[in-house]
Amino acid sequence: MAAAGERERSKGGRLSDRRKRTNTTANQKKAALDVGQPDTKISRMRMRAAWMYYIEQMTQNEIAEILGVGRVTIVRMLAEARARNEVKIGIQGYLSDLIALERQVEQQFGLEKVIIAPLSHPDNDPIPAISAATGAYLSGVVSNGMRVGVGWGRTLLSTLSYLEARALDDFTVISLLGGISQPRRFNPAEFAWQFAQLFQxxxxxxxxxxxxxxxxxxxxxxxxxxLKSVFEMAEDLDLVLLSVGAIETASSTPYRIGFLNEGHQSSLAERGAVGDLLFHFYDKEGRLVDHPIHDLVMSVGIDTVQRVPVRVLTSGGKEKINALYGAMKLIRPTVFITDEESARQLLVVAQTEL
Structure with a gap:
């Protein structure tokens, strides 16, 4: 794995290569991320298409635009859904309730795609389910020539077990946040190179x-x-993968590994902070709080994250609902992956804020 300064790429050559890769339109690129997915992904997309068409009364062109595929693909999906008897008066299948919930969250927050992982019990730890869903999604969208920026935390680390390893050409993963200096069994910042290693x-x-x-x-x-070269590389990402941290809990990653103490937490909470993304702390309305800690953080700025075309937010848990609500406004993710209990609670918060 290469660290900062190990290898310099010619800026002109890099720009030339990326122009060759990005000759397709934005819609074509978005569609490319959704095709060629495993059967379970295709099944989910087919049922989403059927739900939008038969329940929400959307046109095939509208569905095609939302799902990022051609209208002909939608026609085939609807035909297959009928052939499989998935469409009767309603939609049959264990995914129907989750699809309805996904659509509610999409519409509430104006998101392009929501993936909700089922939980067998509301009190279960949601991280395994969320990580599995995140791994399945990423395995279907990463491709040759992609440059991916990542944060770190327990949810993202757990995702490694669910990624489908394979060789990709010109694939790059960039950590957007520094690491830890104290000796530990595992440095969470190493998530970036372990992710990269799975795809060579x-x-x-x-x-x-x-x-x-x-x-x-x-x-x-x-x-x-x-380090400047790493920050410059982060200005040209195809996809960013982040999870949120919550201020209210001592189990949050910044607190557990010793970057935040009780004094930090108290002063951040006094300023209205509810969560963090890459150690940037924000309030429930998605506004960065005014705190001197931001001047000391070794991470890519939120403005850089906001410019990435595909912004994947993956998190859940009762203690993170306010943090998730604020993150929706702060970075406006294009893809949101969570568990069903967190999704329901998030909708409740959204309704109470109206």
């Missing part, structure tokens, strides 16, 4: 703590210690 790609880390001691240290690390 290149992994780039930010070889610095997620938080430093001063603004001067941060500036020196970026400008004089070879």
């Amino acid at each position: 790609g290149d992994g780039y880390l930010i070889p610095a703590p997620a938080m430093v001691d001063s603004v001067e240290t941060k500036t020196a690390l970026i400008e004089r210690c070879g």
Whole structure:
């Protein structure tokens, strides 16, 4: 795996290569992410199409635009749904309730795609289910020539077990947040290169703590210690994968690994913070809070994340509902992956905020 400064790519050559890769239109690229998926993915898409057509009374062209495929594909899906007896008066199958819930969340927050993982009991730990759904989604969309930016945390680390490894050409994964400096069995920042390794790609880390001691240290690390190239690479991502942290709980990753203490948590909460993305702390309305901790964070800025065309947010749990609500407004994810209990609670919060 390559770290910052290990290998420099010619900027002109990189731009030339990426122009060759991006000659297709934005819609074609979006469609390319959805085709060639495993049978379970196709089944889910077929049932979503049937739900939109028969229950929501949408036109085939409208469904094709939402799902990112051609109208002919929608026609075939609807025909197959009828042939499989999945369509009667309603839609048959264990996914129908989840599809209805996915559509509610999509419409409530204006999202392009929502994937909801079922839970056998509302009190179960949602992370395994969310990680499995995230792994299945990513396995279907990563492709040759992609540049993926990632955060880290328990949900993302668990996703590694569910990725379908294969060789990809010119595939790059970039960690958007520094790591930890204390000795531990596993550095969560290593998620980036482990992800890259599964697809035989290149992994780039930010070889610095997620938080430093001063603004001067941060500036020196970026400008004089070879980290600037990693931050520049993050300006040209195809997809970003993030999870949220919650301020209210001591189980949040920043608190567990020692970057935040009780004083930090109290002062952040006083300013209205409910969660963080890449150690950027925000309130329930999706506004970054004014706090000096932001000057010390070694991570890519939220404005960079907001410009990435495919923004995948994967998180869940009762303690993260307010953090998820704020994240919806902060980065406006294009893809949201969560569990059914979290999805329902998120809708309740959204309705109470109206």
